Amino acid sequence: MNRSSTADEPFNLSAPQPADEDAPLWRVAVPTPLRKLYDYLPPVALTAEQCARVTPGVRVKVSFGRQQLIGVVVDCDAQSDFQRSKLKPVLELLDNDSVFSADIERLCHWISRYYQYGLGEVMSNALPVLLRKGRSVSAQVKRWRLTTNGKGLPEGALRGAKKQALLLALLQRGEQSPETLKEQGISAAISRAMVDKGLIEQVLIDEALAVPSAPLPATLRQSALTLNAQQQRALDEVPDTGFAPTLLQGVTGSGKTEVYLQLIHRQLEAGRQALVLVPEIGLTPQTQQRFIDRFDCPVAMLHSAMSDTARLEVWRRARVGQLGIVIGTRSALFTPLPQLGIIIVDEEHDGSFKQLEGVRYNARDAAVVRAKDCAIPIVLGSATPSLESLHNAQQGRYRHLELLERAGGAEPPAVQLVDVRQQNMHEGMSGELLEAMREELQRGRQVLLFLNRRGYSPSLMCHQCGWCADCHNCDAKLTVHLKPRQLHCHHCDSRYAIPAACPNCHSGNLLGEGIGTERSQRALEQLFPAVPVLRVDRDTVSRRGELDELLAEVHSGEPCILVGTQMLAKGHHFPDVTLVAIVDADAGFFSSDFRGSERISQLLVQVAGRAGRAEHRGRVLVQTHHPEHLLMRQLLEQGYHAVAQSLLAERQVLGLPPCGYLVMVRADARHEQLAEQMLARLRDALQGLAGSEVTWVGPMPALMVRRQGRFRAQIMLRSGSRGLLAQLAGAVVGWLEADAEARKMRWSIDVDPQDTL
């Protein structure tokens, strides 16, 4: 494709003018947060006939303001109310066919509409990074072929030059790869000579066209396991075709994965593919390995640690049907699969399916929409389902299947509260906990400690006057780190030296307040000098692979203590760990976010499931200052299901999700009050629109008002009617885009927010 070289030169008056003033325009979704589509003239290099063959979904390079961007044509037969003489031409057409399959294109439209983000930004999210940058959709391979002149030669021409005649004969049969020609003894010099004669040429063609893909094998590499009655029932209940959302609730070790594998096998046998969505850090090679071990067909992963090239390669193979199974994190939702047969969302309760910046979509919810659109089954699996999915099941929207039997009849670990009130604590650990640890370690077992704070301690305080080290950019305390020795703001990433004396009273008596993983590790190293203490958090495992190295040591089975954050709670099973401790469960249960209790309950159940095996039962100690707390008691005595029912009842009363719907609007500005004032005007302007069906909560300052030097505020919309709220969300965005003050600050809209803080 040729690019127009004249588009940007205003003095060039001879720039080609469109012959027809009514000629159709191209409407382009440009990757910008602006929620608009932009009209362009078709590229000047294209004839009307060529234009007519262009279909929506092709990528184009356009001049946008002073920059060049790659967008997606959403309509190539548009009329514009924009002044025609002001339209710019498309600079370059990048594709012959749509980059989106029909289902992905519809999914983009749905996400754009439901989450209130521009189609351009959504479509950009839906494409691999390299495609956003203009890389071609198919891998390109080199082929030799005859030029028009070459085609004019009769068969048996070029008698005089034997090798050239051979090359001619080969190419008269069709295009040939450089490799084939080499095998036939055609040297570079021969080709060169023929090129010089203008008889042959080298072209790049799509790999997909060059190598027609064979049907994938549906055979098993490893035979399926025998299912218990509940697993079998689950397998029977999920149909092969038709939209059928299913919540598969299975306690850890109940064999959810085996059900997934057998459901997928049925799809492979029917010549269809499967998409498996997994949480961000739950993605261990072990997950992939079970799928690879089971099936002969190609299985591929998609996750954030992969290179852009590797991700593009998976996308390309998936698109042409070369992959039977794609397993991936959030953005794998957009993987094109020609005959998608089933979607599995594993650990569906996990928060990482929701994108927290940019287009704030929930991949689990969008996956349900994709499955509905494709009329295929979708399985949401978890030991601790989200209240959303439980509610959907109870409302009859999802089928609810339970797996209650643990394989091999292993007993669930015993969970026990440790009342730490008035106890002598040693670096956050009670005597009871330390004693239990000592016992297990002496037996040669492993111990796992959860502590949701990185660093040495979450704040630095002057013991003399109470001064506390805080960030210059944020309303936040600085975390003390000893390795490397510095104060670190976890909110804006700024770093400071640890002062030798208090800047307020000059006392040298500065103390770390509170316990982080680093501090806990140090304390444990002193208490148990004979046992390795491994720390797993973002500071120790920043690289991917580091975690696996660390875990390899754990899986050797030698006694050790693992100290870690949430990071440890996902995906990994530790068969030799017989004691798990939650160092501080209170933070979760008393969180000011409405999902706090749900999350901590899920965490407790999940970590309990991580420990022990059939031959030695694990136990879980939960340290708390509130052993009488109703939910905590209920969780221990009656299990997750009972807690979930209590929480659902509570949400019902409060009109919170899933019994009501939320939209959060956040704004920040350089100066205090500005954001809050703007949100107040937003409320005043739109409050009348929805009446009493919608509750406006706020505006209010964010929990941390100042962050990265900006002052933040938020307002929440709550309603029992999803439709009404969606409509209002549209009005909110419209108002924000039009308001002169709002345009000067940063704002974002979050439909179905994960957090309300």
Add this chain to the structure above:
DNA sequence: AGCACGCCGACT
């Protein structure tokens, strides 16, 4: 979001 333009304070 980028990106450029324009304005005012402070330094090589």
Add this chain to the structure above:
DNA sequence: GTCGGCGTGCTC
């Protein structure tokens, strides 16, 4: 005198 912070406006 310029360099650069940031407030403002625009993107078919």
